[in-house]
Amino acid sequence: MRPNIFTFNFNGFSGSFFTGNDNQIKLTNNSTSGFKVDITNLVNQPITNSCKPLASEIKITDDNGNIYYFGGQTKNLEYTISLNHDINQSLDEPSGVPIITAWFLRQIQYTNGEIINFNYKDDAAPIIKDSFCYSQIYQHVPHAESKKFIIYNES
Numbered sequence: 001m002r003p004n005i006f007t008f009n010f011n012g013f014s015g016s017f018f019t020g021n022d023n024q025i026k027l028t029n030n031s032t033s034g035f036k037v038d039i040t041n042l043v044n045q046p047i048t049n050s051c052k053p054l055a056s057e058i059k060i061t062d063d064n065g066n067i068y069y070f071g072g073q074t075k076n077l078e079y080t081i082s083l084n085h086d087i088n089q090s091l092d093e094p095s096g097v098p099i100i101t102a103w104f105l106r107q108i109q110y111t112n113g114e115i116i117n118f119n120y121k122d123d124a125a126p127i128i129k130d131s132f133c134y135s136q137i138y139q140h141v142p143h144a145e146s147k148k149f150i151i152y153n154e155s
Contacts, residue, residue, distance in 0.1 A: 034063030053098030071103030075122035078102035
């Protein structure tokens with residue numbers, strides 16, 4: 001099984017990392033070898049009926065001690081929802097898995113005490129009983145009806 005490789009590019013630094021078989025973070029770029037990556041708050045996403053993932057965070061400390069926070073709340077994440085459904089499944093059974101594809105830089109804490117916060121628009125759709133993520137709604141949805149989710153997020 002191949003590991004997930006995470007890439008980053010921020011504040012003039014770029015590189016990638018993965019978790020080795022020994023559960024230690026491995027940085028793959030020599031120019032970032034002094035960096036520390038903390039994935040303590042990186043969350044595996046459960047199967048759910050929610051159209052958004054649980055909060056998930058990556059923290060990177062550079063070799064000068066500056067700390068970069070990525071992700072956290074849903075508005076700081078890019079994600080897709082993998083919808084799986086069995087026709088015999090009830091509305092209350094979980095049917096989707098949020099897949100996080102990017103953790104946006106949300107805060108930089110410099111060693112001199114300066115803090116920069118980045119604020120992103122939260123475009124997560126509210127979840128209601130008749131929503132896109134409820135299993136019986138999307139199993140036989142006409143094409144025009146399925147576009148409501150996309151149109152809703154364009155506003």
